[in-house]
Amino acid sequence: MEHHNFKWFKWFLFSAFFRLALSYQDGFLSLTCGGTTNYVDSSNIPWTPDTNYVSTGNITTVTFPEGTSSTQLPVRFFPDSSKRKCYRLPIQNTSSLVLIRTKFVYKNYDGLKTQPIFSISIGTATVTTINLTSFDPWIEEFVWPANKEVLPLCFHSIVGVPVISSLELRPLPEGAYGGAFGDSVGMLLRKSYRINCGYSDGSLRYPLDEYDRIWDADEDFSPYHVSSSFDIQSNFNISNIKENPPTPVLQTARVLARQNNLIYKLPLNNNNRGDYYIVLYFAGILPVSPTFDVLINGEVVQSNYTVSRWEADMLYFNVKRIDQLNITLKTIKYYPLVNALEVYEILDIPLESSSTTVSALQVIQDSTGLDLGWQDDPCSPIPWEHIDCEGNLVTSLKLFDVNLRTISPTFGDLLDLKTLDLHNTSLAGEIQNLGGLLHLEKLNLSFNKITSFGSDLEDLINIQVLDLQNNSLQGTVPESLGELNDLHLLNLENNKLQGPLPQTLNRENLQIRASGNQCLSFTLTCTELSRNPSLQVPQVTIFTPKKHKNSHIAILLGALGATVITLFVITFSILLYTKRNKSKNTYKPRSEMDMSAWNSAKIFTYKEIKTTTNNFKEPIGRGSFGCVYVGKLRDGKLVAVKVRFDKTQMGADSFINEVSLLSQIRHQNLVTMEGFCCESKQQILVYEYLSGGSLADNLYGAKSKKLTLSWVRRLKIAVDAAKGLDYLHNGNDLRIIHRDVKSSNILLDKDMNAKVCDFGLSKQVTQPDASHVTTIVKGTAGYLDPEYYISQQLTEKSDVYSFGVVLLELICGREPLTHSGSPDSFNLVLWAKPYLQANAFEIVDDNIKGTFDAESMRRASLIACRSVERDALRRPTISQVLAELKEAYSIQLAYLASSDLVN
Numbered sequence: 001m002e003h004h005n006f007k008w009f010k011w012f013l014f015s016a017f018f019r020l021a022l023s024y025q026d027g028f029l030s031l032t033c034g035g036t037t038n039y040v041d042s043s044n045i046p047w048t049p050d051t052n053y054v055s056t057g058n059i060t061t062v063t064f065p066e067g068t069s070s071t072q073l074p075v076r077f078f079p080d081s082s083k084r085k086c087y088r089l090p091i092q093n094t095s096s097l098v099l100i101r102t103k104f105v106y107k108n109y110d111g112l113k114t115q116p117i118f119s120i121s122i123g124t125a126t127v128t129t130i131n132l133t134s135f136d137p138w139i140e141e142f143v144w145p146a147n148k149e150v151l152p153l154c155f156h157s158i159v160g161v162p163v164i165s166s167l168e169l170r171p172l173p174e175g176a177y178g179g180a181f182g183d184s185v186g187m188l189l190r191k192s193y194r195i196n197c198g199y200s201d202g203s204l205r206y207p208l209d210e211y212d213r214i215w216d217a218d219e220d221f222s223p224y225h226v227s228s229s230f231d232i233q234s235n236f237n238i239s240n241i242k243e244n245p246p247t248p249v250l251q252t253a254r255v256l257a258r259q260n261n262l263i264y265k266l267p268l269n270n271n272n273r274g275d276y277y278i279v280l281y282f283a284g285i286l287p288v289s290p291t292f293d294v295l296i297n298g299e300v301v302q303s304n305y306t307v308s309r310w311e312a313d314m315l316y317f318n319v320k321r322i323d324q325l326n327i328t329l330k331t332i333k334y335y336p337l338v339n340a341l342e343v344y345e346i347l348d349i350p351l352e353s354s355s356t357t358v359s360a361l362q363v364i365q366d367s368t369g370l371d372l373g374w375q376d377d378p379c380s381p382i383p384w385e386h387i388d389c390e391g392n393l394v395t396s397l398k399l400f401d402v403n404l405r406t407i408s409p410t411f412g413d414l415l416d417l418k419t420l421d422l423h424n425t426s427l428a429g430e431i432q433n434l435g436g437l438l439h440l441e442k443l444n445l446s447f448n449k450i451t452s453f454g455s456d457l458e459d460l461i462n463i464q465v466l467d468l469q470n471n472s473l474q475g476t477v478p479e480s481l482g483e484l485n486d487l488h489l490l491n492l493e494n495n496k497l498q499g500p501l502p503q504t505l506n507r508e509n510l511q512i513r514a515s516g517n518q519c520l521s522f523t524l525t526c527t528e529l530s531r532n533p534s535l536q537v538p539q540v541t542i543f544t545p546k547k548h549k550n551s552h553i554a555i556l557l558g559a560l561g562a563t564v565i566t567l568f569v570i571t572f573s574i575l576l577y578t579k580r581n582k583s584k585n586t587y588k589p590r591s592e593m594d595m596s597a598w599n600s601a602k603i604f605t606y607k608e609i610k611t612t613t614n615n616f617k618e619p620i621g622r623g624s625f626g627c628v629y630v631g632k633l634r635d636g637k638l639v640a641v642k643v644r645f646d647k648t649q650m651g652a653d654s655f656i657n658e659v660s661l662l663s664q665i666r667h668q669n670l671v672t673m674e675g676f677c678c679e680s681k682q683q684i685l686v687y688e689y690l691s692g693g694s695l696a697d698n699l700y701g702a703k704s705k706k707l708t709l710s711w712v713r714r715l716k717i718a719v720d721a722a723k724g725l726d727y728l729h730n731g732n733d734l735r736i737i738h739r740d741v742k743s744s745n746i747l748l749d750k751d752m753n754a755k756v757c758d759f760g761l762s763k764q765v766t767q768p769d770a771s772h773v774t775t776i777v778k779g780t781a782g783y784l785d786p787e788y789y790i791s792q793q794l795t796e797k798s799d800v801y802s803f804g805v806v807l808l809e810l811i812c813g814r815e816p817l818t819h820s821g822s823p824d825s826f827n828l829v830l831w832a833k834p835y836l837q838a839n840a841f842e843i844v845d846d847n848i849k850g851t852f853d854a855e856s857m858r859r860a861s862l863i864a865c866r867s868v869e870r871d872a873l874r875r876p877t878i879s880q881v882l883a884e885l886k887e888a889y890s891i892q893l894a895y896l897a898s899s900d901l902v903n
């Protein structure tokens with residue numbers, strides 16, 4: 001009987017093979033690590049060498065399996081300890097699950113007989129440790145919720161040299177393993193078991209499993225098994241099982257006769273307790289419908305479960321913190337059975353660092369001119385060299401003995417820094433661009449050539465240690481340092497400072513080191529000193545008022561007498577007084593003053609805003625500084641309400657900036673501001689509502705929301721946006737530089753008219769004939785003018801550059817930066833320019849291919865290319881861009897009209 005079934009089963013395998021071989025799965029990637037040739041394996045799966053996906057490591061071959069029928073198996077090993085050892089694997093479909101299978105073989109390929117131990121990471125997650133002493137070869141499988149286009153898979157050696165033999169990527173069915181993931185993408189699964197219950201003839205995989213999961217025989221676990229000859233495909237409805245287990249797997253089952261319990265004991269070789277996801281598959285292949293309880297580690301997880309004849313179903317369980325696993329099916333009626341089971345360890349995926357942080361660090365790496373090996377995420381799986389993290393926040397950066405020359409604006413983007421050490425980095429000039437680092441506690445700028453304190457230090461409200469020793473600081477120590485209440489060590493040794501130290505620094509908990517300056521102390525003025533040459537070199541080296549107050553100061557006091565003291569008390573109070581007045585005079589009055597001048601816009605109360613937005617019910621987007629809600633004014637007019645969450649000074653400045661700019665301008669291609677609310681720390685802007693969404697949404701958004709943009713529509717949008725920018729640059733005495741031109745800041749109304757929005761970063765050039773304004777670099781990666789980035793000199797041409805990038809997006813239908821495809825294509829500008837300059841239009845968006853007039857496209861693409869010239873002087877003005885776009889637009893219109901006539 002059994003024998004007969006088995007024969008039949010083999011026939012079944014055969015037929016299934018041919019059926020599935022015809023529907024070969026897309027998306028398989030099979031790499032022979034260290035291989036040099038392509039080949040197709042016995043399952044008809046093509047294998048390729050790994051060279052396109054890894055840039056480090058050496059290759060060799062191992063003899064495997066050992067013995068007579070052995071073959072030479074290629075492997076890649078990573079001997080160079082200084083380099084990152086990573087594969088970069090392309091994910092074709094970022095909305096599906098991917099199975100990643102890795103195989104490691106040592107087999108003494110190097111003759112050293114030292115099996116390596118190393119950990120591997122996928123993305124930000126360290127997933128497991130490979131110990132080739134325990135098993136050789138070693139196979140691991142992971143199920144990863146693909147949400148990125150490139151997946152870094154890296155090795156971190158513990159003992160010896162990491163080595164890998166093969167890598168496979170397999171897309172998995174949609175919605176599979178949903179019980180583990182739910183909506184979360186913050187976890188991945190590591191396979192512990194995938195068992196084809198009741199099967200004893202080795203493993204099944206592709207083509208029987210179209211997803212190429214490997215289902216192992218279960219003979220090791222329990223003695224009884226049955227199989228069925230029913231054609232599950234036609235008799236069973238398994239559409240309710242998203243995991244889509246292959247029918248041959250469901251065709252066999254483990255059954256236990258009579259009143260016994262069916263037990264699977266599954267060792268978890270894990271030193272620590274872990275969380276596990278368990279899936280059990282059942283198919284009613286018996287002539288009866290058995291009923292049983294399911295127990296995991298002795299606990300009932302499902303009671304009175306019935307497998308009905310002709311029906312297939314699955315059960316899944318999440319079990320927390322276990323280090324052993326036994327699954328028991330406890331008989332209630334007939335014989336308990338199970339057809340397949342899978343056990344996965346659930347692993348967390350650490351959050352990535354913010355993209356601002358990552359790009360800032362990359363710019364910093366570039367500016368050192370060194371390859372610091374900074375790639376992928378700075379914090380996880382292991383922090384980059386020179387960096388420390390707390391969670392996904394970069395909290396410490398220590399760069400030294402490199403050549404930075406200035407503190408570039410990018411340092412100001414590392415908002416989570418608590419420690420910044422830039423000693424011996426050739427810094428010169430003033431301390432700058434650090435004012436936004438509100439969490440900074442320790443700043444070491446020693447051994448540089450800094451000449452001026454600048455004005456940023458006073459903003460570092462959490463600073464505790466400030467080391468400026470061995471610089472070229474000149475002049476006096478700024479009074480404002482005294483406002484840094486947490487400061488407890490200030491090292492000013494070996495500079496060229498002089499004059500009295502501000503009394504505000506004279507406090508118990510603050511240690512000041514001041515030796516090696518021209519003359520620097522609390523109690524002397526330089527005139528006093530020059531009159532008394534014996535005091536020329538200050539004796540105060542380490543000045544800890546608490547300890548030395550009585551001895552040291554008393555001596556000096558005695559020597560100098562009371563007059564000086566009185567003088568100081570007076571100066572001090574005057575300084576304090578002016579300081580207070582000054583701070584009163586800076587920020588607040590400016591905003592109040594300006595507010596009264598914003599007469600063209602309505603001022604809303606917070607209550608009105610709440611009514612208007614129906615208590616912030618319907619969010620429609622998320623901008624650079626906050627959430628946007630749809631609202632309805634009393635007269636029925638729809639509005640977009642932007643609630644800003646950046647409540648810092650920088651945020652407040654950009655809010656005031658935007659309100660004051662917007663209230664001055666009105667143009668059909670610029671979004672109109674209806675009003676604002678600036679009450680109890682709320683920063684809310686009310687704009688006209690544009691129902692067509694942003695250009696970016698329409699180019700890249702979800703299908704349901706976007707319109708198809710034909711070439712003529714794209715040109716119209718470009719013309720509109722260029723008109724808006726032209727008005728900003730050249731309109732009535734304006735000279736406003738937008739600074740954040742990008743496709744998500746171009747909105748469409750219901751009639752597809754385009755308007756430019758988001759003026760939070762815009763800058764008005766107040767002197768009409770200034771050639772540029774110097775400013776901290778702000779903007780969006782991918783759109784940022786490289787020349788502005790380097791020089792920090794902002795001109796209208798920077799907007800032209802960003803707009804050129806938008807034009808390229810319209811032409812090519814892709815985002816400015818991607819990480820898919822070959823590295824040459826990551827950057828839209830670098831990728832597209834050579835093609836377009838050569839009128840090679842094969843890179844034009846597929847959606848508009850065949851519908852455009854070549855001359856129209858030629859004009860548009862040439863002006864786009866000229867706009868993104870690296871040299872700003874060679875870029876056209878926005879007026880010139882506008883003129884060319886209008887031409888391209890009318891050519892395309894004429895073309896459409898004539899082709900209408902032809903049809």
Ligand SMILES: *[C@@H]1O[C@H](CO)[C@@H](O)[C@H](O)[C@H]1NC(C)=O
Nearest residue numbers: 057058059077078079080161
């Ligand atoms: C690895 O390759 C590099 C150059 O390709 C070579 O210099 C080095 O000796 C190799 N290391 C080993 C252990 O084979």
Ligand SMILES: *[C@@H]1O[C@H](CO)[C@@H](O)[C@H](O)[C@H]1NC(C)=O
Nearest residue numbers: 117129131132133134135158
């Ligand atoms: C590696 O495996 C061997 C053999 O199982 C074991 O003795 C050794 O302790 C393991 N090493 C590590 C670091 O886990």
Ligand SMILES: *[C@@H]1O[C@H](CO)[C@@H](O)[C@H](O)[C@H]1NC(C)=O
Nearest residue numbers: 093094095096097173174175
């Ligand atoms: C990507 O995967 C999703 C979910 O599995 C599927 O619906 C979609 O068709 C796939 N897209 C492509 C291009 O394969």
Ligand SMILES: *[C@@H]1O[C@H](CO)[C@@H](O)[C@H](O)[C@H]1NC(C)=O
Nearest residue numbers: 234235236237238239240241
């Ligand atoms: C299979 O079952 C699902 C519900 O579980 C049902 O929607 C579907 O129509 C069934 N298909 C067939 C072919 O019976």
Ligand SMILES: *[C@@H]1O[C@H](CO)[C@@H](O)[C@H](O)[C@H]1NC(C)=O
Nearest residue numbers: 263265296297298324325326
């Ligand atoms: C199964 O696990 C439970 C809980 O760990 C334990 O009490 C029980 O003895 C185990 N059963 C067997 C047969 O190992």
Ligand SMILES: *[C@@H]1O[C@H](CO)[C@@H](O)[C@H](O)[C@H]1NC(C)=O
Nearest residue numbers: 291292303304305306332333
């Ligand atoms: C078990 O389920 C069957 C049918 O589903 C039901 O008739 C029976 O009462 C249940 N028994 C218990 C103990 O819940």
Ligand SMILES: *[C@@H]1O[C@H](CO)[C@@H](O)[C@H](O)[C@H]1NC(C)=O
Nearest residue numbers: 400401402403423424425447
């Ligand atoms: C400073 O860095 C340079 C390399 O840029 C190095 O040669 C020099 O020794 C360093 N000086 C100190 C004091 O560390």
Ligand SMILES: *[C@@H]1O[C@H](CO)[C@@H](O)[C@H](O)[C@H]1NC(C)=O
Nearest residue numbers: 423444445446447465466467
């Ligand atoms: C700053 O760096 C210098 C040079 O390495 C070091 O001597 C000094 O101790 C550091 N300062 C602090 C406060 O750690």
